Amino acid sequence: MILLDTSAIISILRGDSEAKSIVDRPAGEGFCTTTITRFELFSRVYHRGLVKEGRVLRRLVKGLNLLTFDEESSEKAAEIMGVLLRAGRPVNVIDVLIAGIAVANGVEEIVTTDRDFKTIEEVYGHLKVVLLTRS
Incomplete structure (x- = not known):
C-alpha cells in the first residue's frame, strides 16, 4: 500500500505530472491516506471557502x-x-x-513533498519515502 501525504494529494489536485505518474503506476493493495491528512486538506477547504475544490477533493479521497x-x-x-x-x-x-x-499499518511507502518524512526515514527507518519535487 502507498500512502499519499497531504502535500502529494495537493500536488495531484494541481495537476503535477510527477505526482500523477505515481498514482498511475500499479500499487499492489492500492493507495491510502490518513484521517490526519483528511483533516489537513479539509481545514484548508473550509478556511478558504473552496467549495469546488472541496467537491473534487471528496471524490479523490473517497477512492483511497x-x-x-x-x-x-x-x-x-x-x-x-x-x-x-x-x-x-x-x-x-x-x-x-x-x-x-503508516508504520502501524504496514505501508510500503509514503509519497510527499515534505522533507520531514525523509528525516524520519533516515533516523527511524522502517519507512520508504518518495520525495516529490515541489511545484
Whole structure:
C-alpha cells in the first residue's frame, strides 16, 4: 500500500505530472491516506471557502483507503518521536503522527513533498519515502 501525504494529494489536485505518474503506476493493495491528512486538506477547504475544490477533493479521497490514528499508531508515533528526539532531529508532530499510522499499518511507502518524512526515514527507518519535487 502507498500512502499519499497531504502535500502529494495537493500536488495531484494541481495537476503535477510527477505526482500523477505515481498514482498511475500499479500499487499492489492500492493507495491510502490518513484521517490526519483528511483533516489537513479539509481545514484548508473550509478556511478558504473552496467549495469546488472541496467537491473534487471528496471524490479523490473517497477512492483511497483511509487509515486512522488508533492505539497502535499512537504508540508507533511516540516511538518515532522518541528516536528523533534522541538523535536531536525533531520534526513536525503532524508528520510523526502520519508516520506512526503508516508504520502501524504496514505501508510500503509514503509519497510527499515534505522533507520531514525523509528525516524520519533516515533516523527511524522502517519507512520508504518518495520525495516529490515541489511545484
